Amino acid sequence: MFSRFFIHRPVFAWVIAIVIMLAGALSIESLPVAQYPDVAPPSIAIKASYPGASADSLENSVTQVIEQQLTGLDGLLYFSSSSDSSGDVRITATFTQGTNPDTAQVQVQNKVQQATSRLPTEVQQQGITVTKSQQDFLLIMALYDTTDKSTAADIADYMVSNLQDPLSRVEGVGSIQVFGSQYAMRIWMDPTKLAAYSLMPSDISSAIEAQNTQVSAGKIGAQPASRDQQLTATVTAQSRLKTPEQFRDIIVKSESSGALVHLGDVARVELGNEDYTTTTRLNGHPAAGIAVMLSSGANALATAERVKAKVEEFTAQMPKGYEVSYPKDSTDFIKVSVEEVVRTLFEAILLVVLVMFLFLQNLRATLIPAVAVPVVLLGTFGVLAVFGYSINTLTLFGMVLAIGLLVDDAIVVVENVERLMRDKGLSPVAATEQSMREISSALVGVALVLSAVFLPMAFFGGSTGVIYRQFSITIVSSMLLSVVVALTLTPALCAALLKPVAHAPSNANGFFARFNRGYENVQQRYTGRVTHVITGPWRYLALYGVVIVVMGVLFVRLPGGFLPNEDQGDVMVQFTLPAGATEARTSKVGESIEHYFLNEEKNNVEAIFVISGFNFSGSGQNAGMAFVALKNWSQRPGQANSSTAIAQRAMQALSAIRDAQVFTMSPPAVQGLGQSDGFTFELQATGNTDRGRLLALRDQLLAAAAKNPRLMAVRPNDLTQMPQLQVDLDYARVRALGLSISDVTSTLSSAWGGTYVNDFIDRGRVKKVYIQGDAESRGQPSDLDKWFVRGTDSSGNTVMTPFSSFASTRWSYGPESLSRYNGLASYEIQGIGAPGVSSGKAMDEMEALARALPAGTTFAWSELSYQERLASGQAMSLYVMSILVVFLCLAALYESWSIPFSVMLVIPLGVVGAVLAATVRGLENDVYFQVALLTTIGLSAKNAILIVEFAEAAYQRGATLYEAALEGASTRLRPVLMTSMAFIAGVFPLAIATGAGANSRISIGSGIVGGTLTATVLAIFLVPMFFVMVRRAFPGRRTPAASLTVEPTSTQGEN
Template identity: 30%
Template structure:
């Protein structure tokens, strides 16, 4: 049945079907969420645990290891890393892309419960988990400031009000507070006075713990009424603890203020945060894996007005970082590019047809195909993001191709004298198979991408499906709406030709001249077929050469308007010395003309070690600065390089991050070993080797083993004779130096603690250990020096695991103009010269590992796309030979794409790779149009192969030029685009524009020659086969 005929004779049905596609598409467009990139997040869960006072090695051995054993048994875990620092451990789990994060979270909770009995009894709470990747950039950052309140009061407000409200917002995965700690009653003990009164630290701890309580006390039940029993058992303020009796000396009470300084402060005094240079508590909000960024940000901002009303009047809540404006601006730029591409494509059609009615017909294919695609995108759960919009931009050059082919053939029949109706019936029927072949063979190139299970396949699945749907809708429109409109809108050829407009005549003359030049060139290549075939072989070899020399990368850098980084100082720096250094760097960064605001924080725990500070730098809008985010980061690193004693590491925040380990640079090289000492020995050597490579910068390692420690060597025999056991010593040291929480204060909105430690003046010199003592079994004071000796040593500031083995990571950034491929080659060369021992497993991690995998699979991906296209063409043509003729157009497209990437100094990233794969489907359209008409002429008109292909080339010259130029100008706005994320989009446009430009020039001449050679080969093979069968018979 001829479906085209059905649509031509049923115009109402055709129009209503088309309108239905448009209406559904418009509805889908309004409902589509907006995002910077497709949702390709690895399901990631972070487990956090804390144990006050524990060293990194203790945390790794007693907390991280038991958790890893239990968590490692969860199905679907692809990567498990942990980092243990002073008093805290975080374990990051990444799962298969197809794993449901909610199901994974339930398994994680079960694993935590299973590990409970293996964890230290001193842990005050079980480990917790959050469904967020700690290496992701925050989507919103808030700053809470006040001119009258202390940082502790601000932190209390942030935790009790802001954190709770933000954590309930749909899509939020993690809310973290930085810059201070909760209010607390602090008790700073003076060991000399304790010795004077003969009181132990544990005696004081017990006295404090027993002095404040808030337990249920029951109810009095009378015959008529009841009474709730309450007391003033809880002490809330420091003043209430001053006169607390801790012991007696010679019958006289010794009160707490006699042996300690008691005051209201915060739980952890070694944390600080600043907005620019103003003390601030910062709230970092990260989205849950898979959550839509803009929907989550909009939901967060919708909560802020009510939240601000609930906060005290003397506080200010500011939105410092908000990713939504940059995302929306990038999408607006992309939509503008889409509009420009549509106008250019329509202009190309008008130049060739010079008829308003004729231009309207293929122009309608654009909105119908593009808008209709939005309906399918919504049903599949896709979003309007850079990649899906890039697919629609590229589609502008494709979706008119089918309509152009149909329209041009119908117009040709009208010019030959047929009526519009008969021309539409005949012309559409003639090219329906051509249209089907072009569309299905282009769709076929995406089959390997759709089957890929890696991050690249998942990332571009949305791109491939979006483009495929638009092409299928376009094919439907070209075989339904286009011939119907041609039959009704086009006018028959006038009996008396009118004099054309001078401009139209000029264009027609130029096109005729171009056709004449092509005819002469075609005649020459037909007479010199060997030279033509040699040039084809040369392009194949040139492809191989260019592929090896073009620079390769993984994913273009995005400009999100946010820099993330860290300040790393000497490993033994104190908090008091680190704070002014952080402010010094803040002022330098803030002075840069591209910087809007700077947020910085430092402190212990999961937000940083004692020698580091975290920085978040918000940049001005892209139009208000003179450099990209990466260029600003490099500039700031150079500006701060002269400051002695510290180094700044900054990098542009990216939406696509692979791996769960955080680092101070973009790319990572990982070392893994069972022997921690071997790892500590070789990590600095590897770091030095990478730092010596001039193409790299910001080389840093997470292995910090130069921290100082005091080792207490216990003489166990002497300790036993003195009635002292090791548990007593551990308890005393914990009481003295761990900022121990000895009591809990319960309030309406939050719980606070009483924190006990030695006075600061007694924690600055290891010699204080000689003045401490423990109480033995007999109640006597025994100095530490009586049964222990002291010596200095080195200790790590953090301990990292990969799987369940010790690991370290050396991170690095690339200098401008250096590709990741170059960097990896240089690093491999440096490692070969270094000679790592066999006990260390070394390799790239995170994004660098994903790039290495992509580099290995890139040729196979292209081969798979070629095989898919060959199979589809073979099925359509029922021939082994014709698909080869069609695919012979590809080498020139590859040369054009790679050559233009090389000339524009653009790296071959996954974006450019998709452009090259697209070219496999695009450039063969020229050959399909030629071969279809040649085959038809041979079968129906009895022409020789040479006559048939020559006529086909000349007859299809104009539609070939129209479709190629439409695709070229559809890609050109991407290649020449501007804006914050232009670097993300331009490789696709450059690859397609370069490939189309060269392939258009060469394939017009090489395809007919290849057709003749393969036709001769096919005929010779058939003759030989017939002779063989004749001999056998």
């Protein structure tokens, strides 16, 4: 017998346990901490810029050119792109789980390089970046002036000049997005003055390029030189200009009279913003911000800490009054949620120990299974380190579940040893040896079954597979370590620590005496009821059939989901004004939103960061976004102060703003899977469907969704059609007037769109120089006539020709932003389910509405919704695979194809409780509930194994089926109840969780508590019946297997 060696060599057993604990303790220091593992698939972001281009122009000349090269990429799942009228293109390629982000980045970079030569010169000049960056924001760092002496431009310039580059180089940062801009040298041209001097914008650009340049003049005395050369020195000449005054002195033209025309004569020169796209405020103060996006595969918590440490290095050097705030910080939720699970872990340990003491009623006996807890848990940390995992909520959940399971083995050993000492009068050593002969196979069987339940989870792919693997490896490793401890250290401790316990007098009045009398009364009634069930099974078979029907009905009606939404400590507000709205109008709406949160929700709000000119739909003067940081969870007790409740109240109140569409939203359940919660639906064009037709069908779909009571906040994730001034050039007329077409187009581009020329030096930092028409020359359509193009007449004389001579204008509507998905024109639609409607049901509704559209479209899901659809298709396969593997393990254990059915039939008894608990509490059939269901399957089988093992042993010894079933039931009732109650006690803190991350804990805890209750209460009555029925149907041989050889035991249970 394997355990006999350790019973007589306890030091050896202790050495094994100590080595396991040391390995785990040393591993803890090296394990990173995270909310989740790398659940989000790796993504690569491509960014390009074409200043002044429309969304249409960008899509046709940049986006599609790059997309067409994205072929042959290993592991590519899907790619999406957006092109907006601010001149920015973003293409995101998402890869399958397990793809190396570095390899993917190199492959994408190579594909982009192949497309570069086909891109416009302006795009190549701006540069194309390829980063392994997620799309959503890890955190936003806001810089503001508490004294209000600095303008937003001053703050932004300081931030960009001092913080942008250091933060972008922090390890783990994929990319950053700046809200605000540094200074640039702005040359605001006056078309009237230009025409008076026969100048065009191209002349201004050429003059700046020629006179604002760095000259490399070499050295005096550089080799080769004469042998008598006595001096060598570096020669310096003109360098880049630094001040507006120096730029005003640039000579743009020399008159025939010798007079010089300077830049200041035809343009206004100043230090202005490099970019005027956005304006920002923090709690009413002018501000600037930097959003940090995580690199694919990086640790969010460690990256955020490094970013904050880098910012802290600069705080002492900041101008007086400058303060740093973090209006969005995903890591606060990560830290608090992990701390909550750790606290739950210790609560579970305490409750399990109390339950063990209640049943064992002996400090020595309680100590033995309690010792197994640190040994197994520390050992599990060692296994996590070997597999390269992290300490995250999933692995900690697995450990909480494992606590109740890992003490089961030790409890079974201790309980059986005490029973043998009490009932047979054996010494501790003899009782331990006898006990291990009786139950070793049961211990191994339970470990195999529980491992079989969870092991298939480790082989599933996608984001769901990553979640499954965390649970699988954690629980399976805990189970295997637990059975090792139960076969080595636990029997050694039993033999050394346990003492024979005399029967308590029947008239004793202590708590434990009363408890034991109550238990004996329960056991006697139980034995009688089991006898009744075995001898008259038909009524109970009907009850079993009802259980199966109820289970099936409730399971089918359970709403689907992926991961529960959590109160992550922040709320986001996206607002969009009507087409053509100016930045001033957008800022006014932003101030109204800011006022609401700082006044109506002042007890819940820490800070609010408002951006005008940007939201998740794109960039434009009519777009806006607000990030609201809520106070700590401990300062917002109650459901009324949760982020969901705050967002719902804000949505209702802010809907009164007539000048804007306002939507409140929460962050996604998983970092890297979208910008917000809810679904992400892609409506794609097929065949010959053009943009106009696709837009009409999208609006038809949105109208149908608005009428659907099961959907809420369904909105297009793009900016509305904007008014566009179409300039029609008559190229024949241009030629007839002796004008150059390139001069015409460059003049138009520089005058109204602005042109980057080169760089200058500002306080030691290189910044950009732009030329553009002054505001008065580009405010109205008629201002086009103020601009002239230089040409020559038939006599060769210089002539300045106004645009009105060869151009006309007309109004039209066009897209402010355009999106594509997998190379097809698309419109992205986001939304959520109405209160009480799960995300899975909401997605079903959207699919039904999309299928009702006329021909010409197809649809797809992206981001979190893509993973949810993938997960829903895997769940049933997972259940079937786990049940099949359990059956095969039992068949191998019992060397029988029939006996396992007496164990497998108990599974519905646990599943019905899990489904009933989820239904009562309004939970979804999400990934956490699926793990709870698998755990319930394992626990149900475990309880059945403990009974069937002893019943089969008795039957092999010659007992009748009724006697064997009754012996197995009565003998194992106490350990079954004790292990089940211990497990429920360990998991119960999850079911009643509050605070950060509570919804995830509730989802998994409720299912397990409900399933374990029904699996225990029903199984202890029905498993003996199943054993009798299966054995009667398949008698088999009565030849005891070696693993089932046990000594005769009392059928009367404990007294």
